[in-house]
Amino acid sequence: MSDEIVFYHNPRSRSQMVHLMLEEAGAPYRIVPIDLDKGEHKTPSFLALNPMGKLPTIVHRDVVVTETAAIIAYIADTFPAAGLAPPMGDALRGAYYRWLFFGAGCVEPALLDRMMNRPEVERKSAVGWGSYDEVVAALEKALAQGPWLLGDRFSAADVYVGSQIRFAIMFGAAGFKGKTVFDDYVARLSARPAAQRTAGG
Numbered sequence: 001m002s003d004e005i006v007f008y009h010n011p012r013s014r015s016q017m018v019h020l021m022l023e024e025a026g027a028p029y030r031i032v033p034i035d036l037d038k039g040e041h042k043t044p045s046f047l048a049l050n051p052m053g054k055l056p057t058i059v060h061r062d063v064v065v066t067e068t069a070a071i072i073a074y075i076a077d078t079f080p081a082a083g084l085a086p087p088m089g090d091a092l093r094g095a096y097y098r099w100l101f102f103g104a105g106c107v108e109p110a111l112l113d114r115m116m117n118r119p120e121v122e123r124k125s126a127v128g129w130g131s132y133d134e135v136v137a138a139l140e141k142a143l144a145q146g147p148w149l150l151g152d153r154f155s156a157a158d159v160y161v162g163s164q165i166r167f168a169i170m171f172g173a174a175g176f177k178g179k180t181v182f183d184d185y186v187a188r189l190s191a192r193p194a195a196q197r198t199a200g201g
């Protein structure tokens with residue numbers, strides 16, 4: 001069976017993060033371009049893969065994986081030679097999971113709240129991501145030592161959360177833009193060869 005990952009991609013979408021991850025991992029892949037304007041993500045054949053009709057979506061060895069964070073974690077584990085996930089039993093595995101899941105469970109909804117001007121709920125204790133400001137502060141603290149979320153070790157968590165932070169800065173999100181800790185982190189990410197290979201898509 002081919003080891004090639006079939007990657008359904010549109011550069012104007014979250015699949016950009018997966019593109020970066022595929023390059024970081026040195027994984028074999030083939031891009032299937034998806035034109036969102038033409039609704040190619042809502043065709044019966046695409047919906048058979050991902051009933052949400054969303055990107056990113058990959059197929060590897062006949063297995064479909066969706067959800068950006070899950071795909072990134074899957075690639076890290078499937079191509080271990082790239083060293084993008086601390087192995088089972090490594091103490092850093094805890095921090096690795098922590099920041100990957102924080103990206104999906106906290107950064108993503110907090111950022112969308114802010115970008116869509118959704119009012120913050122009154123009962124912060126009942127909301128998994130607390131508040132936008134707390135999410136920003138947690139990331140700032142996590143990166144205070146650097147250079148990466150796991151300290152000296154670059155990981156797939158940086159691919160995911162780093163891309164979210166880059167996106168936040170690009171859109172001028174308060175708390176991210178103009179803050180040295182985030183600017184320097186994104187500059188380190190952008191200097192990586194994989195980031196340069198995938199710049200613009």
Ligand SMILES: N[C@@H](CCC(=O)N[C@@H](CS)C(=O)NCC(=O)O)C(=O)O
Nearest residue numbers: 013014015053054055056067068069
């Ligand atoms: N929870 C998903 C969200 C994916 C998502 O919303 N993708 C957008 C593009 S950035 C999409 O495909 N939107 C098209 C649509 O829903 O019609 C993830 O993290 O991967």
